[in-house]
Amino acid sequence: MSAGAARAGLDFDLVVIGGGSGGLAAAFRAAEHGARVALLEPAELGGTCVNVGCVPKKAMWLAAHVSERIELAAQLGFDGPAPKLDWCEFVTHRQRYIANIHASYRRRLDAAGIVTVASRGRLLDPRTVECADGVRLRAAHVVIATGGRPRRPSIPGAELGLVSEDFFRFTAAPGRVAIVGGGYIGVELSGILRALGSEVELFVRGPRLLQEFDDELVERLQENYHQAGVVLHLGCDVRGLERADGDRVRAAGHDTAFDAVLFATGRQPNTEDLGLEAAGVTTTDGGYVCVDPWQDTVAAGVHAIGDVTDRVALTPVAIAAARRLMDRIFAGQADARLDYDNVPTVVFAHPPLGTVGLTAAQARARLGDDVHEYHADFRDMLHALADVPQRSLFKLVCVGDERRVVGIHLLGEGADEILQGFAVALKKGITLDDLRETVAIHPTSAEEVVLMR
Ligand SMILES: Cc1cc2nc3c(=O)[nH]c(=O)nc-3n(C[C@H](O)[C@H](O)[C@H](O)COP(=O)(O)OP(=O)(O)OC[C@H]3O[C@@H](n4cnc5c(N)ncnc54)[C@H](O)[C@@H]3O)c2cc1C
Numbered sequence: 001m002s003a004g005a006a007r008a009g010l011d012f013d014l015v016v017i018g019g020g021s022g023g024l025a026a027a028f029r030a031a032e033h034g035a036r037v038a039l040l041e042p043a044e045l046g047g048t049c050v051n052v053g054c055v056p057k058k059a060m061w062l063a064a065h066v067s068e069r070i071e072l073a074a075q076l077g078f079d080g081p082a083p084k085l086d087w088c089e090f091v092t093h094r095q096r097y098i099a100n101i102h103a104s105y106r107r108r109l110d111a112a113g114i115v116t117v118a119s120r121g122r123l124l125d126p127r128t129v130e131c132a133d134g135v136r137l138r139a140a141h142v143v144i145a146t147g148g149r150p151r152r153p154s155i156p157g158a159e160l161g162l163v164s165e166d167f168f169r170f171t172a173a174p175g176r177v178a179i180v181g182g183g184y185i186g187v188e189l190s191g192i193l194r195a196l197g198s199e200v201e202l203f204v205r206g207p208r209l210l211q212e213f214d215d216e217l218v219e220r221l222q223e224n225y226h227q228a229g230v231v232l233h234l235g236c237d238v239r240g241l242e243r244a245d246g247d248r249v250r251a252a253g254h255d256t257a258f259d260a261v262l263f264a265t266g267r268q269p270n271t272e273d274l275g276l277e278a279a280g281v282t283t284t285d286g287g288y289v290c291v292d293p294w295q296d297t298v299a300a301g302v303h304a305i306g307d308v309t310d311r312v313a314l315t316p317v318a319i320a321a322a323r324r325l326m327d328r329i330f331a332g333q334a335d336a337r338l339d340y341d342n343v344p345t346v347v348f349a350h351p352p353l354g355t356v357g358l359t360a361a362q363a364r365a366r367l368g369d370d371v372h373e374y375h376a377d378f379r380d381m382l383h384a385l386a387d388v389p390q391r392s393l394f395k396l397v398c399v400g401d402e403r404r405v406v407g408i409h410l411l412g413e414g415a416d417e418i419l420q421g422f423a424v425a426l427k428k429g430i431t432l433d434d435l436r437e438t439v440a441i442h443p444t445s446a447e448e449v450v451l452m453r
């Protein structure tokens with residue numbers, strides 16, 4: 001126990017509820033600062049990202065990517081029968097990779113002297129967390145990092161549908177799949193399943209996919225999905241599910257029977273039975289824990305980070321918020337807090353779509369009319385060589401006479417890897433001239449960003 005906690009008659013300086021991306025980052029950073037830490041996690045370490053999110057999703061995306069490359073190879077003159085994915089074997093590689101992450105977390109927790117409790121936690125008051133077996137831990141600070149879970153729409157027959165967590169239990173590509181929801185998960189899973197051989201229909205109640213993203217890039221992505229054979233039902237509200245023949249399911253009012261219907265209709269926070277009321281912690285209408293810009297709740301000493309709060313639901317965001325919070329509490333860095341502006345993000349679509357900063361519409365709404373857009377509309381070299389129609393679209397959004405870059409939007413092969421460096425530049429306040437003065441790397445797709453007209 002640290003001297004501070006001991007003096008105050010507490011067991012710990014910090015109790016973290018939830019061992020996902022945010023909770024683990026908080027525990028490690030606090031321990032680095034010398035705090036005595038307990039971490040409660042009833043399930044596998046790593047939470048959503050490691051077990052049923054980013055990591056297994058990216059593994060499946062990589063498998064899909066390889067499959068697309070094999071198809072391109074045939075177009076380019078590589079001879080021989082196309083190999084087919086043994087899904088089960090790929091899953092063993094995926095899960096081995098994940099098991100290594102678990103083991104690495106366990107080693108690091110032990111090395112840092114963090115007390116790990118395999119239990120749910122529940123607040124009894126702002127300083128006391130009760131474990132499932134009734135053991136009570138008292139701490140000066142509590143971090144709520146309990147994340148979220150998939151939300152099913154409340155429509156008749158919703159129980160016939162699956163959610164993203166079920167996708168990771170698949171042992172083969174379903175023959176015919178319907179996906180409901182046009183956000184990140186709907187777009188990612190439909191692209192993966194199509195590339196791995198499923199017939200995919202995507203039902204989106206709005207007029208387009210990915211409402212928050214640049215409209216021209218989304219339109220281009222929709223064209224690419226259409227060419228790849230994903231059937232898009234835009235402006236189509238699924239009002240219910242019903243059994244068709246055998247185990248198959250169809251959307252009410254539609255004829256097609258699907259082997260699987262997957263809901264990708266958003267997520268909800270894990271705030272039930274957490275003792276929030278007892279601790280005086282407030283929640284939003286959607287049930288998210290209310291926090292201020294410092295990740296503090298209204299209850300003194302109780303903080304919240306990651307998907308359980310109503311902020312950007314991304315792993316690096318949960319981690320960054322956690323680290324800054326711990327730097328403020330345990331390392332005296334009074335100004336440490338996460339700047340939620342200009343968070344880069346990639347949708348692992350086919351091809352990937354990466355964005356940092358504002359769309360042109362957001363820039364006009366926030367910064368006035370002096371907004372300028374620059375485009376690069378091209379076929380990347382591999383697709384051009386194979387004479388495949390997939391096209392890329394890169395865009396810059398600039399403001400003012402000096403053409404400060406406030407938005408970078410990339411749809412195309414490699415966008416997922418290209419964006420990170422340009423996100424640093426945007427955060428540093430570069431202008432269009434700074435990009436144009438940078439010598440291009442040729443021949444690449446990335447050079448289009450510095451050559452943009
Ligand atoms: C399919 C999918 C793909 C994704 N892909 C990406 C991606 O590519 N990139 C990206 O940045 N983000 C991605 N995300 C989002 C990312 O996974 C989350 O933003 C991130 O995991 C949030 O971290 P967290 O720590 O807030 O919560 P979580 O990772 O969900 O962790 C919360 C933990 O709290 C535990 N818990 C819950 N209740 C209690 C309790 N009462 N007591 C103790 N423990 C409790 C849970 O068991 C869980 O382990 C994806 C999400 C999904 C669903």
Ligand SMILES: NC(=O)c1ccc[n+]([C@@H]2O[C@H](COP(=O)([O-])OP(=O)(O)OC[C@H]3O[C@@H](n4cnc5c(N)ncnc54)[C@H](O)[C@@H]3O)[C@@H](O)[C@H]2O)c1
Nearest residue numbers: 153181182183184185186205264265266267313346347348
């Ligand atoms: N690559 C990544 O970084 C990545 C990948 C997956 C998830 N995530 C994170 O996880 C979050 C959750 O992902 P998500 O795709 O579940 O949510 P989302 O909020 O991105 O998309 C949900 C979509 O479902 C639609 N929807 C909601 N209710 C509906 C209904 N009843 N019928 C039809 N459509 C409905 C919404 O309009 C929205 O378009 C994302 O917002 C993102 O922050 C990130």
